[in-house]
Amino acid sequence: DVKVTxxxxxxxxxxxxxxxxxxxxxxxxxxxxxxxxxxxxxxRLIYFSYDVKMKEKGDIPEGYSVSREKKERFSLILESASTNQTSMYLCASSLWTGVSGREQYFGPGTRLTVT
Amino acid sequence: SQQGEEDPQALSIQEGENATMNCSYKTSINNLQWYRQNSGRGLVHLILIRSNEREKHSGRLRVTLDTSKKSSSLLITASRAADTASYFCATVPGAQKLVFGQGTRLTINP
Incomplete structure (x- = not known):
């Protein structure tokens, strides 16, 4: 079973x-x-990565950055947290398959509150 | 950008009844996927239907796809209390990204 933590x-x-x-x-x-x-x-998609050290902006990248130094790990960084970034953040992974997307496997989510 | 839109936004039925949710989208797709999310948790993939398929089954789930109408439906038969969740359709317009709708919140009453 795929596990995303x-x-x-x-x-x-x-x-x-x-x-x-x-x-x-x-x-x-x-x-x-x-x-x-x-x-x-x-x-809403913030960022995604299809390979180590590769990243692409999603629909709402403003205020966020990402890092992918190892294939298994993808980090989301809020450079200077603001209250409008209070949200549920979900990470997902999938196989790369050319032009057609495959099913994504999701982590349990992080509920972030910025005060 | 939101592509898939689910209808209805909320659905409440009695246990044992069938539940039908619909999804409409705007652009051509490679495939369409349905996911379930239990309250406060991550999403779980249910079923994927490719653009050249019209119907697909998985257990109590039946998905149809009409590319001419740009719509899909998810039918859950013989619903159970454990089916209470939010259901999302996600389209794959190209590349590796999914575009999610806002979901249908399904409540199964015992």
């Missing part, structure tokens, strides 16, 4: 702090993704 289930940070969210997958997947989920807005 996230470093924290709940996190409370102060405005202006630098925040690191870690995601690890154990199935040698090439692709990894970071989403945020907000009521009424569904899941």
């Amino acid at each position: 996230q470093s924290s289930r709940y996190l409370v940070k102060r405005t202006g702090e630098k925040v690191f969210l870690e995601c690890v997958q154990d199935m040698d997947h090439e692709n990894m993704f970071w989403y945020r989920q907000d009521p009424g807005l569904g899941l």
Whole structure:
């Protein structure tokens, strides 16, 4: 079974702090993704990576950066946390398959509150 | 950008009844996927249907795809309390990304 783990289930940070969210997958997947989920807005893609050291912006990259130094690990960084980044953050991974996307495997999510 | 839109936004039925959720999308797709999310948890992949397929089954799940109408439906038969969750469709317009709808919140009443 694919396992995607996230470093924290709940996190409370102060405005202006630098925040690191870690995601690890154990199935040698090439692709990894970071989403945020907000009521009424569904899941929105922040960044994704299809290889080590590669990254691409999703729909809402502003205020975020990512790092992928190892294939199994994908980190989301909030450079200076703001209250509008309070959200549920979901990490996912999938195999790379050319033009057609495969199913994604999700971690349990990190509920981040910025005060 | 949101592509898939689920309908209805919320659905409440009695245990044992069938539940049908619909998804509409805007652009051409490679495949369409359905996911389930239990409250406060990550999403779980349910089923993938490719653009050249019209219907697919998995256990109590039946998914249809009509590319001419740009729509899909998810049918859960003989619903159980454990089916209470939010259900999302996700389209694959190209490359490796999924585009999710806002979901249908399904409640199964005992």
